[in-house]
Amino acid sequence: MTSRPYGVLGRVLGHSYTPIIYKELAGLDYRRFEREPEELEAFLKSDEWEGVNVTIPYKRSVIPYLVGMSDIARRLGNVNTITRREDGTLYGDNTDYYGFKCLVESLGIDVAGMRAVVFGGTGGAGATAMAVLADMNVEAISISRHGEHTYGDLKNLSDIELAVNCTPVGMYPNCPDSPCDLDDLPDLKAVVDIVYNPARTGIILEAEKRGIPCTSGLLMLVAQAAQAVERYTGKPIELSRTYEVCERLATTEQNIAIIGMPGCGKTRDGKALALILDRSFVDIDQELESRLGCSCSEYIKWEGEGAFRQQETACLADIAKRSGQVISCGGGVVTRPENYPLLHQNSVIVMIDRDLSQLATHGRPITARDGIQALAAARMPLYHAWADYEVASQETPMLTASLIRDTLPPMI
Numbered sequence: 001m002t003s004r005p006y007g008v009l010g011r012v013l014g015h016s017y018t019p020i021i022y023k024e025l026a027g028l029d030y031r032r033f034e035r036e037p038e039e040l041e042a043f044l045k046s047d048e049w050e051g052v053n054v055t056i057p058y059k060r061s062v063i064p065y066l067v068g069m070s071d072i073a074r075r076l077g078n079v080n081t082i083t084r085r086e087d088g089t090l091y092g093d094n095t096d097y098y099g100f101k102c103l104v105e106s107l108g109i110d111v112a113g114m115r116a117v118v119f120g121g122t123g124g125a126g127a128t129a130m131a132v133l134a135d136m137n138v139e140a141i142s143i144s145r146h147g148e149h150t151y152g153d154l155k156n157l158s159d160i161e162l163a164v165n166c167t168p169v170g171m172y173p174n175c176p177d178s179p180c181d182l183d184d185l186p187d188l189k190a191v192v193d194i195v196y197n198p199a200r201t202g203i204i205l206e207a208e209k210r211g212i213p214c215t216s217g218l219l220m221l222v223a224q225a226a227q228a229v230e231r232y233t234g235k236p237i238e239l240s241r242t243y244e245v246c247e248r249l250a251t252t253e254q255n256i257a258i259i260g261m262p263g264c265g266k267t268r269d270g271k272a273l274a275l276i277l278d279r280s281f282v283d284i285d286q287e288l289e290s291r292l293g294c295s296c297s298e299y300i301k302w303e304g305e306g307a308f309r310q311q312e313t314a315c316l317a318d319i320a321k322r323s324g325q326v327i328s329c330g331g332g333v334v335t336r337p338e339n340y341p342l343l344h345q346n347s348v349i350v351m352i353d354r355d356l357s358q359l360a361t362h363g364r365p366i367t368a369r370d371g372i373q374a375l376a377a378a379r380m381p382l383y384h385a386w387a388d389y390e391v392a393s394q395e396t397p398m399l400t401a402s403l404i405r406d407t408l409p410p411m412i
Contacts, residue, residue: 004050006232007031009043009082011057017196017218017249018053020412021225024245025237028229041065044082044090051083051232053225059124066092076128081228093231096128099224100194102242104136107190107213112137114189117160119143119179120167125194129166138162143179154184163203165193170201175321176345178202188212196221198321198346199254205341222246245412252411255325256404257347259383261376262331263359264352265393265400270328272401277411283328288315296330309336316342331375334382343386350404351387358393 006028008018013032022030033052035043040058043049044065054062059078063069066079067089073079079092104111116133120126121142133140141157143149149157169179175198182188182203191207194217200208207214222245226237256273258266267283274281285296288311292299300308313336319327320342327347333339343349356372384390389407394400 004048005029005031006051007033007049007053008055009033009035009052009058009062010055011036013055017221017253018225020249020252021222021245022229024248024412025222025226025241026229026233026235028232037061047088049084051081051228053228054080054082056124063092066090068092070094072097076131078124078127080224081231083231093228094128095224095227095231096125096220097132098227099220099222100125100129100132101136102223102239103192103194103215103217103220104132106215106219107192109190109213111162111190114138114161115157115159116140116162116164117143117149117154117157117180117185118164118166119169120165122147123166126166129164129192129194133162133164140164151180154180158185159187160185161187161189163188163191165191165195165201165203168195170198170203171195172197172321172323172346176200176202176205176341178206182206182210182212190214193217194220197253197323199250200345202345205345218250219243219246222249248410248412251348251409253323255320255323255327255343255347256408257320257327257329257343257349258352258404259329259333259349259386260331260352261354261356261359261372261379261383264331264354265397266328266331266352268397269352269393269400269404270326272397273404274326276398276401276405277326279324279326281326281328282319284312284315284319284333285328285330287319288312288330291315305332312336313339313342321346331379334379334386340386348408349386349388350408351383351390352393352400353390354393 007030013034019030022028062079068091070093073092073094076094081093081095083091116138118126118129118140121130122144130140141149165179167179170177191214193201193204195201196216196218204214204216223242226242230236258270260266271281289295316339356376391404391407
């Protein structure tokens with residue numbers, strides 16, 4: 001078995017899920033190879049790697065160094081996977097095609113015969129999407145800023161049934177955002193977004209709100225990696241395994257946002273959970289106090305609850321779009337509907353349920369003003385509606401945190 005590593009080749013490679021994915025799928029030694037254009041030829045002719053995935057800006061630049069290419073790669077005109085043959089020559093393939101096809105099929109609906117719009121259909125990812133959709137008997141129209149069909153034409157395309165986003169719109173940190181207003185597409189039956197960070201972009205959030213089947217791009221990332229592993233090793237990856245890795249990675253990378261009544265222990269339990277999972281911890285109330293320069297209770301007293309809630313939403317918008325955190329939310333976060341998509345875009349939401357008689361009340365002006373029973377009557381239905389999971393408070397923070405960990409889906 002070769003001792004040479006696999007990896008991803010690009011010019012600037014920031015945080016990437018791919019090393020985790022390849023380790024989970026096949027236990028591969030997978031590394032980042034950052035190379036400048038003038039270093040590309042020497043890298044490709046070297047023997048320091050066994051196989052590489054290729055990302056921008058080199059998907060076309062590598063082609064002259066290849067001895068052979070798959071039919072899909074030739075058709076698309078770009079390569080994202082290079083394998084080294086036994087004689088040392090390099091072979092190029094494109095596994096994005098398979099990844100996007102898996103993404104569309106995960107909708108669980110028959111898209112054949114549909115009319116679709118592809119936002120960014122002239123770019124690299126968009127061209128792949130257009131090719132896949134054509135092969136699935138979908139009439140796809142590319143939407144771009146300066147093309148045959150622009151964003152201004154959407155209102156004249158009211159019979160569109162499938163919308164696909166292949167642009168960076170909605171990608172972290174500019175989230176939540178959407179390439180279009182779904183009100184312009186009244187016949188829409190499905191939405192696909194290749195963006196995977198955050199877990200739910202603006203267009204996905206809007207589709208969910210309307211009950212439209214939708215999917216984000218993480219499965220495409222894992223599926224294309226699974227096919228690349230097959231190319232590297234000759235060993236097929238079962239589709240069920242691809243889905244399993246995708247689900248575990250999603251749970252791992254999303255935040256865990258803790259909600260519940262004031263005084264139920266969100267901060268102490270959140271700190272314990274962050275310790276168990278080796279994650280960063282953010283307490284929204286503490287973050288607010290740092291930004292406001294005073295305590296939350298003082299700000300509410302001086303400026304009123306309405307002003308405080310506006311500040312809370314602004315703080316949440318900044319914090320919740322990040323990944324991999326444990327976030328302790330203020331008890332009143334559920335009182336503003338606009339806070340839900342800010343949390344839901346990139347978080348698993350967990351409600352801590354504690355007996356009302358055990359809630360801490362000291363230093364809580366809204367609890368003192370309204371009373372616990374009245375607050376519970378107003379807020380408990382909202383906590384239940386927002387929560388993906390509900391966990392009963394335990395005797396100690398570590399026990400509660402352990403119960404949360406065991407309640408959530410498996411992580412990587």
